[in-house]
Amino acid sequence: xxxxxxxxxxxxxxxxxxxxxxxxxxxxxxxxxxxxxxxxxxxxxxxxxxxxxxxxxxxxxxxxxxxxxxxxxxxxxxxxxxxxxxxxxxxxxxxxxxxxxxxxxxxxxxxxxxxxxxxxxxxxxxxxxxxxxxxxxxxxxxxxxxxxxxxxxxxxxxxxxxxxxxxxxxxxxxxxxxxxxxxxxxxxxxxxxxxxxxxxxxxxxxxxxxxxxxxxxxxxxxxxxxxxxxxxxxxxxxxxxxxxxxxxxxxxxxxxxxxxxxxxxxxxxxxxxxxxxxxxxxxxxxxxxxxxxxxxxxxxxxxxxxxxxxxxxxxxxxxxxxxxxxxxxxxxxxxxxxxxxxxxxxxxxxxxxxxxxxxxxxxxxxxxxxxxxxxxxxxxxxxxxxxxxxxxxxxxxxxxxxxxxxxxxxxxxxxxxxxxxxxxxxxxxxxxxxxxxxxxxxxxxxxxxxxxxxxxxxxxxxxxxxxxxxxxxxxxxxxxxxxxxxxxxxxxxxxxxxxxxxxxxxxxxxxxxxxxxxxxxxxx
Amino acid sequence: xxxxxxxxxxxxxxxxxxxxxxxxxxxxxxxxxxxxxxxxxxxxxxxxxxxxxxxxxxxxxxxxxxxxxxxxxxxxxxxxxxxxxxxxxxxxxxxxxxxxxxxxxxxxxxxxxxxxxxxxxxxxxxxxxxxxxxxxxxxxxxxxxxxxxxxxxxxxxxxxxxxxxxxxxxxxxxxxxxxxxxxxxxxxxxxxxxxxxxxxxxxxxxxxxxxxxxxxxxxxxxxxxxxxxxxxxxxxxxxxxxxxxxxxxxxxxxxxxxxxxxxxxxxxxxxxxxxxxxxxxxxxxxxxxxxxx
Numbered sequence: 048x049x050x051x052x053x054x055x056x057x058x059x060x061x062x063x064x065x066x067x068x069x070x071x072x073x074x075x076x077x078x079x080x081x082x083x084x085x086x087x088x089x090x091x092x093x094x095x096x097x098x099x100x101x102x103x104x105x106x107x108x109x110x111x112x113x114x115x116x117x118x119x120x121x122x123x124x125x126x127x128x129x130x131x132x133x134x135x136x137x138x139x140x141x142x143x144x145x146x147x148x149x150x151x152x153x154x155x156x157x158x159x160x161x162x163x164x165x166x167x168x169x170x171x172x173x174x175x176x177x178x179x180x181x182x183x184x185x186x187x188x189x190x191x192x193x194x195x196x197x198x199x200x201x202x203x204x205x206x207x208x209x210x211x212x213x214x215x216x217x218x219x220x221x222x223x224x225x226x227x228x229x230x231x232x233x234x235x236x237x238x239x240x241x242x243x244x245x246x247x248x249x250x251x252x253x254x255x256x257x258x259x260x261x262x263x264x265x266x267x268x269x270x271x272x273x274x275x276x277x278x279x280x281x282x283x284x285x286x287x288x289x290x291x292x293x294x295x296x297x298x299x300x301x302x303x304x305x306x307x308x309x310x311x312x313x314x315x316x317x318x319x320x321x322x323x324x325x326x327x328x329x330x331x332x333x334x335x336x337x338x339x340x341x342x343x344x345x346x347x348x349x350x351x352x353x354x355x356x357x358x359x360x361x362x363x364x365x366x367x368x369x370x371x372x373x374x375x376x377x378x379x380x381x382x383x384x385x386x387x388x389x390x391x392x393x394x395x396x397x398x399x400x401x402x403x404x405x406x407x408x409x410x411x412x413x414x415x416x417x418x419x420x421x422x423x424x425x426x427x428x429x430x431x432x433x434x435x436x437x438x439x440x441x442x443x444x445x446x447x448x449x450x451x452x453x454x455x456x457x458x459x460x461x462x463x464x465x466x467x468x469x470x471x472x473x474x475x476x477x478x479x480x481x482x483x484x485x486x487x488x489x490x491x492x493x494x495x496x497x498x499x500x501x502x503x504x505x506x507x508x509x510x511x512x513x514x515x516x517x518x519x520x521x522x523x524x525x526x527x528x529x530x531x532x533x534x535x536x537x538x539x540x541x542x543x544x545x546x547x548x549x550x551x552x553x554x555x556x557x558x559x560x561x562x563x564x565x566x567x568x569x570x571x
Numbered sequence: 572x573x574x575x576x577x578x579x580x581x582x583x584x585x586x587x588x589x590x591x592x593x594x595x596x597x598x599x600x601x602x603x604x605x606x607x608x609x610x611x612x613x614x615x616x617x618x619x620x621x622x623x624x625x626x627x628x629x630x631x632x633x634x635x636x637x638x639x640x641x642x643x644x645x646x647x648x649x650x651x652x653x654x655x656x657x658x659x660x661x662x663x664x665x666x667x668x669x670x671x672x673x674x675x676x677x678x679x680x681x682x683x684x685x686x687x688x689x690x691x692x693x694x695x696x697x698x699x700x701x702x703x704x705x706x707x708x709x710x711x712x713x714x715x716x717x718x719x720x721x722x723x724x725x726x727x728x729x730x731x732x733x734x735x736x737x738x739x740x741x742x743x744x745x746x747x748x749x750x751x752x753x754x755x756x757x758x759x760x761x762x763x764x765x766x767x768x769x770x771x772x773x774x775x776x777x778x779x780x781x782x783x784x785x786x787x788x789x790x791x792x793x794x795x796x797x798x799x800x801x802x803x804x805x806x807x808x809x810x811x812x813x814x815x816x817x818x819x820x821x822x823x824x825x826x827x828x829x830x831x832x833x834x835x836x837x838x839x840x841x842x843x844x845x846x847x848x849x850x851x852x853x854x855x856x857x858x859x860x861x862x863x864x
Contacts, residue, residue: 111674119734139736156732158854168724169735173717 070095070254071116071134071223076125078111084278085111091273093223093282098245098255100265100286103275104298106452106464111259112275113225116256117149118142140171145252148226150215152207156200162211163196171213187214188345190244193471196346205352206237213244218478224248226494230264233382233557234352234558242268260495262291263523267399288467299496313530314343317514318395318483319376325359325368332356332538334363339533339543341483341514347543348504349518351558356538357400357487357518363514364485365397366390377483392423394482398473400491400518406472409461413453416460417442418473424479441478448501449474466493470501478502490524522554534558577807582699583765585803587612587774589702591781592788592795593709594640594753600713601746602726604857606662607647607758609778610669611751612758615640617673619759620680620769629688632716632763633698634755640755641748643669646748652740655859670772680769705753709850721744726853729860739780739860754778755848780829787836790853798836805831 073094078085086108093099101109114120116127118136127134127522129145140150156165163180167173172181180196180267187194192210200208209229216224216426226245230238245255245268259265265272265286272286274297282297323337334356341347351357362368364375365452366387374383375395382390387397400406407416418427427438453463460468473489488507490498505528509515518535519525524547525532533543534557541557591608598605618639623632647665650656691697713719725732726743733739761777762769780802788794805828813824 118736139734143736151734152733155728155734157727157731159727159851160720160723164720164723167717167720168732170736 060413068094070097070130071256072128073112074126074128076112076122076127077117077549078108078115078120078123079143086115086122087126087278089275089278089280091280093254093256093271095254096252097271098247098249098257098269100255100267100269100272101258101275102262102272102294102298104466104496106277106466107275107298107494108278109275111229111278113149113227113256113258116223117147117225132412143171143219143221146220146222147225148219148221148223148228150212150216150226150229154207156211158201161196162194162198162200162203165211166196166202166215166218170219182218182431183214185378186217190214190217190247191240192244204354205320206240209233209241213241217248221253223254223256225258227258229257229258230259230261234520235554240263259421259499260493261523262294262495264288266291266294274298284538295495298494305321313345314512316340317343317378318516319378320364321374323360323363323370323374325363325370332359334359335538337535337540339540341516343512343514343533344509346509346515346517346529346547348520348525348532349516349535349540349552350525350532351520351535353400353488353520355536356540357535359538360535360540361397361399361485361487361518364395365399366395367534368410388423391420395485396420396476396479396481397485398487398489399475400488403461407460407468410459412457412459413446413451413463413471414439414442414472417445417456421477421479445474445478447473448478449504450497466497469493470497473501473504477508480511481508481513484508484517485518487518489517490518490521499526526554532557577811579694580807580810581800582703583803583804584693584806585799586699586702587760587765587777588781588784588802589777590705590757590760591754591801592703592784592799593705593792594750594757595781595785596788596790596792596795597709597713597722597753598743598746598750599785599856600726600853601664601722601743602729602853602855602858602860603648603743603747603750604662605647605665605747605750607665607669607753609774609776610666610751610783611640611643611754612669612761612774612778612781613772614643615755615758616670616759616762616774617677617680617769618755620685620762621732623686623759623763624680624683627686629686629763632685633759634765636755636759637752638755640758641752644747644751645744645756647751648744651859652743652747657859658859660858664776665801674771677769677771681771685763685767692818695846696805698756698764703796706792706796713792723853726855728814729855729858735801735859743860754781757781776829780832781833783833784836786852787833789851790838798832801823801835802828802832817835843847 069092074090076086077509078088089112092270101112103109118139118141127524132144136145142344157168161185163176166183167179171554173179183194183196187210194207194210194214209399229241233241249255255268269286271283273283276298286294318341321338323334325334332355337360339347351514365371366385366389369386370383372381372383376382377393377395380393382393382395386501403409414435418433421441422428425437425441427434427441439456444449446453446456451471451474452467463471469490469492473486476484486505489501493501500522505517517525517528526549529546532546532549532554534541536558591612595605595608615636619632619636623629624634637800643665647661648659691700696856721737722742725737725739729739758774761774766773784795784798784843788798809824809827812819813821
């Protein structure tokens with residue numbers, strides 16, 4: 048069973064003499080969508096003041112499960128109990144009224160509205176403006192999450208946006224707080240602040256249902272973990288008593304392959320970037336004199352919170368924006384003024400992070416999406432006419448090599464789950480055997496098993512002599528993959544340093560110092 | 572006093588556009604792009620004229636105009652919100668539908684005179700007053716009340732609004748209906764108070780100007796007022812020039828209000844953007860909402 052580090056041991060008498068030490072219980076929950084059994088006979092319980100993790104691969108049914116608890120989706124079968132009473136919310140409003148709060152993975156905030164307006168929208172009977180602003184300031188200060196109620200969301204960093212969501216929940220005094228992958232966008236320092244807040248909440252008796260892919264995080268901070276696989280509960284364990292490997296094995300139902308970084312040797316310089324300066328994109332940051340070199344067989348990791356120039360950097364490297372002569376040079380050839388197609392021909396490929404809308408066209412099939420970047424290098428067109436058979440077989444190769452779970456290459460890209468599409472998008476570039484590859488957030492929103500596969504594929508690519516640049520917010524990933532590490536902050540790239548021997552602490556400092564959460568914002 | 576009567580003419584010329592643009596502002600702030608403003612205006616113009624003619628009361632005419640505009644907009648609402656049709660195409664169809672429908676049913680009213688309207692305080696009739704009062708009221712409701720906040724939330728990010736438990740479709744249907752009613756009143760003002768008779772296609776693109784004003788005004792009621800007055804002012808000016816027999820082709824003069832309004836608004840909104848401020852389009856504008864349950 049589970050450890051009880053943070054748990055308050057209070058028992059509640061629910062009236063008919065039966066005492067219970069559980070706040071929430073799910074019994075045999077089931078939910079099906081056309082063609083998918085998202086949840087099947089799911090049962091688990093959460094004690095008061097417990098931080099309870101929900102673990103599972105993409106598509107294991109975690110999101111559906113919490114949506115049922117939050118009243119966004121109605122279960123087909125089964126029942127839920129909250130505080131000894133039947134919990135069957137008709138909508139999120141009813142769920143909030145009975146004490147359930149939720150912080151969403153993709154923030155459910157309104158960019159053009161202020162912090163106070165966003166929070167008012169999340170409450171059922173908000174107090175008048177001035178009172179609300181005062182309470183926001185009070186509550187946010189009490190939990191160490193400072194916020195200015197009058198600021199517009201669009202001007203906040205990811206960490207600050209998350210604070211808004213959390214404060215929005217806290218103002219309604221929830222008994223059960225659901226957090227869907229809260230740390231995926233945070234720096235280590237920001238994550239520490241979040242955990243301190245969660246522990247404080249748990250100590251006050253609030254139960255927390257915590258969804259994350261980060262096994263180490265769950266092992267350190269959660270009392271209990273319920274593991275889901277293909278919509279079913281495969282076990283409830285105390286995560287501290289298991290290694291990350293064991294947990295991952297339970298999630299995927301098989302031993303996970305460990306990332307192997309052996310067998311690589313840095314060769315000659317392939318990609319040279321020098322004096323790269325660009326205008327800021329929408330809500331982004333301008334690049335200021337960015338320069339680095341990547342050798343054959345080497346992986347350069349670029350860390351930093353998104354919005355500090357990451358999008359501008361990948362756009363400048365992919366050819367989406369062109370630059371002054373001499374800024375992007377590959378194998379002695381100046382590609383600065385060339386567009387994406389010319390750069391692909393020369394062997395410089397890129398996989399941007401926004402898989403829906405930037406890296407893939409949602410309404411087009413996987414075959415058509417494969418053509419979009421692979422046409423030239425894979426010979427998918429002859430005399431201006433597309434060779435659909437070759438394109439389909441290229442798409443099929445990607446699907447097979449990267450274990451993309453889809454009915455076939457004719458499926459629309461938008462119909463794939465985020466992680467599966469990510470595997471496809473990365474695979475599409477890797478299978479073209481680039482001379483140099485630039486990827487942004489290669490494993491964002493991808494489950495542990497698939498993330499390991501993508502990382503291994505990047506390492507193997509480097510092992511075959513390609514130069515690889517990985518831009519990511521996930522520092523563990525960068526430390527695992529890269530030979531050298533550089534931080535991109537406010538459009539300025541730090542000088543790359545060898546990853547060997549670098550600690551998370553030092554990396555955090557490189558990203559902008561001990562003030563962690565304010566970094567991105569002050570910079571912008 | 573020439574200045575005062577000139578100003579009255581300006582107010583009167585601006586009123587149809589003010590109503591229509593305020594209504595469209597509300598709809599667009601809720602995330603609905605209704606390009607059928609012209610169709611709703613012309614329908615309001617005919618329905619209003621017919622009701623005023625039948626009852627002899629201009630008041631009844633404006634009520635009928637509002638009801639007709641709202642009814643037409645609800646067709647648009649049903650199609651776009653429940654059958655998830657494309658908003659741009661449906662809006663364009665609505666305009667053509669309104670123009671065709673009124674051309675057919677308007678035949679009996681051609682050449683008929685409208686009942687006369689009583690003046691109000693300061694010689695300004697009460698519909699103009701209502702339009703002026705609606706500007707701060709719309710601003711207040713949108714920015715300082717809970718329904719207004721929910722409406723803006725729905726328009727800004729409908730998925731988030733849904734996740735928080737707000738009724739996206741219901742909010743949008745209400746906004747569409749209000750927008751339609753206001754466009755209908757604007758149209759009725761043209762036939763009952765300005766031209767004083769019914770002619771086919773008499774709104775003459777006012778609905779399109781209203782749409783442009785909403786965008787260039789940055790979805791703000793005060794900006795809409797400024798745009799409507801600008802249009803009204805140039806309209807009065809060109810009428811004066813026509814009357815004075817200036818040697819400029821009439822077609823050019825008639826074109827002037829449309830041209831001037833667009834040019835000035837484009838310049839203003841461009842400067843706004845470069846200064847880093849200004850209104851940005853609601854995040855979910857024109858996007859269909861489909862909830863998975």
